[in-house]
Amino acid sequence: GAVVSQHPSRVICKSGTSVKIECRSLDFQATTMFWYRQFPKKSLMLMATSNEGSKATYEQGVEKDKFLINHASLTLSTLTVTSAHPEDSSFYICSAQEGTTSTDTQYFGPGTRLTVL
């Protein structure tokens, strides 16, 4: 099946710094990528949807200036958590699909554990 990677798998940073997380589709071109956040023992919450070359669409309640998403190529999307605070500590997961329709399969990355001290 299709493979999606994330880097780094784990990051610890100081409060007030910015952190960038990369999501790559390794063997297919991802027209659409999604970013999710998962709290401990909780479900995945969609943060935003990005289409290659376009601005990301953010879900209600997600601060677009805090969680910057860039999808500049068909194989790479980045999520930058700006001025991170301890409450931003979470597990961030991306997914990618080849097309833009609801029938396309989403392939998930392994996730990035962010800890803000």
Place this chain on the structure above:
Amino acid sequence: GNSVTQMEGPVTLSEEAFLTINCTYTATGYPSLFWYVQYPGEGLQLLLKATKADDKGSNKGFEATYRKETTSFHLEKGSVQVSDSAVYFCALRENQGGKLIFGQGTELSVKP
């Protein structure tokens, strides 16, 4: 809005026991339904799916049937193995926009 509710975990079973993880949903229209599995330290993997009422998704001995009348998509396996230990997520996908909405996940632990 659309939502997914699944049974709380953790669920602990002995090897070869029968597994049921309940999942119900609330949705307008006709969503597609999914079960994803997350093994320790790994990303989510699609386990099975069903795209319309009465469809049965199956994979690796797991099955789930899309029941529109009861708005349910319960996951079953006749005989679990230790290697099935993981967190299982039920999800629906809206036809408009393609957004995936997940349940809270059910942790399954299978003991030898």
